[in-house]
Amino acid sequence: MKFEIAFDKDVYNKQMDLLFDLAWKRKKDYYKNTQYLGVVLMIIGVLLIFNRPNVFGAGYFFLFFGLSNLLPFVYYFFKIKNEYKKLGDAKIKEIEILNDSMNSSFELSDDSLIITIQEKSKIINWNEFVTFVIKDESLILITKDYMPYILDEIEVGKENFQKIISFVEKKIEIV
Incomplete structure (x- = not known):
């Protein structure tokens, strides 16, 4: 996605x-x-x-x-x-x-999360994430080095946001 x-x-x-x-x-x-x-x-x-x-x-x-x-x-x-x-x-x-920067994207693949801002891209494997938090219609992904990545429901729409949450729940196992 x-x-x-x-x-x-x-x-x-x-x-x-x-x-x-x-x-x-x-x-x-x-x-x-x-x-x-x-x-x-x-x-x-x-x-x-x-x-x-x-x-x-x-x-x-x-x-x-x-x-x-x-x-x-x-x-x-x-x-x-x-x-x-x-x-x-x-x-x-x-x-x-x-x-x-007008060009930014948020891509969820089977192996990783790919965030692109302008021409710069960052690839983060799913095993790098420790947990995720859903608060105030925002999804916050937290890595092992405590870097937060946040996505708001307004940015992607309600249906897509629910798809993203279900996808992330499968990919990030909370211990």
């Missing part, structure tokens, strides 16, 4: 945001929830220190564990914000490059 794919800026942005969410969403949500616990523990610790400073250091105990929950949130907040900024810069550069 071979599909000619025209570049669409909106589809590309959606795909990159989807990949970012797959990489960072769970960690972001986890640390977002632990910040609430950290703040509550710190408030309890401060109240215990001011009300009863000599109760076996319980206020300091709560303050310490509150900070230990809050500091990873602050670290990952800035780390994820920095990664998202890098992704935004990379998307802008990539969109400039891909706007010029």
